[in-house]
Amino acid sequence: AQSVTQLDSHVSVSEGTPVLLRCNYSSSYSPSLFWYVQHPNKGLQLLLKYTSAATLVKGINGFEAEFKKSETSFHLTKPSAHMSDAAEYFCVVGASNTGKLIFGQGTTLQVKP
């Protein structure tokens, strides 16, 4: 069975400083992993997707994530936070070939001026 665990429910950073949102996954096979973002009162939007082509995945808005099999991690990073990055971030694993996605509990990113 597949699952994801987001290690922080809330992260607070200052504008211009790096962002690190942590995610560990569990999967019995090579997983498809994603990060989705949800801005207040909006639907979820795909940030990036990993599917084994490259371990470092670049997404939209300057975000990237690195797949580390040895650590079963897929942490999301950004070198410099912007106020507009304040949102809820979800780490997601694809459930085999079903089309279903399994969502983590989410991490709220707060960006302080």
Place this chain on the structure above:
Amino acid sequence: DAGVIQSPRHEVTEMGQEVTLRCKPISGHDYLFWYRQTMMRGLELLIYFNNNVPIDDSGMPEDRFSAKMPNASFSTLKIQPSEPRDSAVYFCATSGADRDIQYFGAGTRLSVL
């Protein structure tokens, strides 16, 4: 394409009333998912369809919930009778050729008084 369109955006109803949520998928997408999001439980998959056929409804909480997809351009999620614990944001999402990437609507915020 206008994306996934959900209606209404907000619904306030009284306990015992029937509630119908609507979703128009992105044209050409053959997977449609209904999710429920609450603070306590996070994002839960309720049911999903492939080519208008329900594939997995194991997430539907109880018989009060039902979902239909009469054609490729429309789906409904119905709650009858509604209860206060059904209060949540309900999202519809669809996917196409890359079934791993889901596109979310803006959601329907349901309040049952």
